Amino acid sequence: MSSQHDPILVTGGTGKQGGATARRLLADGIPVRALVRDPDAPAARALAASGAELAIGDFDAPGTLVAATTGTRGVFVVPPATYRAEGWDGDLEAQRGIALIEAARTAEVDHVVFTGVGSLGDDVAWGAHGKQRIEKALIASGLRYTVLRPVRFMENYLLQGSPVDGIADGVHRHLFPADRPLQMIAVDDVAVFAALAFADPDRFQGRIIELAGDAVTPVVAAAAIAHATGHPVHYQEVSEAEAAAIGPEIVNVWRVTRETGGWHADLPALRELHPELQTLDAWLASGGADRIAALIDAKKAGAAS
Template identity: 70%
Template sequence: MTSALPVLITGATGKQGGATAHRLLTEGHPVRALVRDPDSPAARALAAAGAQLAVGDFDDPASLRAATTGTRAVFLVPPADYSAKGWGEDTEARRGIDMIDAARATGVEQIVFSGVATMGPADSWGQDGKRQIEAALAASGLRYTVLRPVRFMENYLLQGSPVDGIRPDGEHRHLFPAGRPLQMIAVADIGAFATLAVAAPDTWHTRTLELAGEAITPVDAAATISAAAGRPVHYREVTEAEADAIGPQLGNTWRLIRETGGWQADIPALRALHPGLMSLRDWLARGGTARITDRIAVAGAPTRVG
């Protein structure tokens, strides 16, 4: 039976939080969405879908305590400040730990935390702050689940990034070896796993899952997208020197991928837990293709002068 108390969703107007909020609402779970601007289009859409809105900010601990009061669980994705040159890991960790402290203080029973998949030591791209949050969760006394997703399929939609996204000329540029399977996941499936954890907090307590739904070489992925979109898409593997020139953490990650073999989520085991887990073809067929072609068309449109 679904509890009458809502689940607080952080990052609710973003990818993972939005997917989790909509999945919970679809399955009948009450949702409270933490937002900074209740009048933003994304916040209004959540309210229209049935979510309560709680105005708050991760840099305002009092607002976190107010948001968690009267909730039974928290989906935690603290915002991170990052660029090619570095990741604000200390800030990310502080924000996550402040939310854990708020949850404990207000009687929340469960936290589902979404971090990042592992492929090596904690000093690789974006892991250290998330590991600090995981350690705080383990020591919190709360029921908790840790989800560690790999690269999002939605990253094909990025624009203006030095790596990832599909450029107007059809190039997909990234750090990953061209001929080695690359794991990826649809954001909607992160929401599906979070919902499974929220629905069975005792069963999912202390569980840590590396999340992926597909393992396909970047070259084959580009060919799959090209066939679905009806326009040429090709993959270019950036060199080590190019990665280092973009930023030291990207260069370190370029080497780490080759030293470790990359992410290694157990996709068959995940599909047994969530049979609807999407492949890249599934994601493309369910709207991914249209979103990619729309983004390429917008990015490649000529700039009007005068």
């Protein structure tokens, strides 16, 4: 029988969503156990320094997952996915997520929060296949659960070297229609919703929540970034042929986005749950613009040297 004094196991603690969730829970005074493969990695050491207990484990070694979940009252599930040029390895991602759910059942964990991906109405959309299998396994597990489905992260403007997203040479290049509002969310806000679910599991039991914080067109977003950073930025919409050349999952998202109108999170309802939900402008003002500008400046300095 778990108690409020038992920790919450956070997976992906050295990554974006897991790291943000661990920090949010710790800030709220909630004990955190973070699953890590290498406790000496800088990100793992930072988690330990912030007050998290480290549990050494690996999604590909199920026995370590049982040990990590034992004695916890909740689990934040964000399994690592293997990315290849043609897309995500959804089968491996599903295998890892389901292994953790089974470990949580064995450990009689009270509440599981799984973060997947915003729905576009298509089973084979980018990165969705494995996550959908994990959702189904969680719903069928008999565990108390909450599913979070975040849309595109605002932090994706910081990506480097990706065929789409990020900012390179003053261009934000992506799949999405230039003139349609594009939903997005700050990673820290995903963490807030996870913390809300763990704080009130009865209220959030069985809920599947599409998460977004803002919806502006890519052209408007690029203008906002340019204004906030002082660097010129404009948006370039990838053509269907260009998307197809990148990979089948990429072109599928290109098509599905235009067929469905894109993500459909209910922003007013989300703000009722989390009134401080960040807009793009708020995220830029709270440090996002500085981080983007630093990347642009560093690239310019490298090109000049």
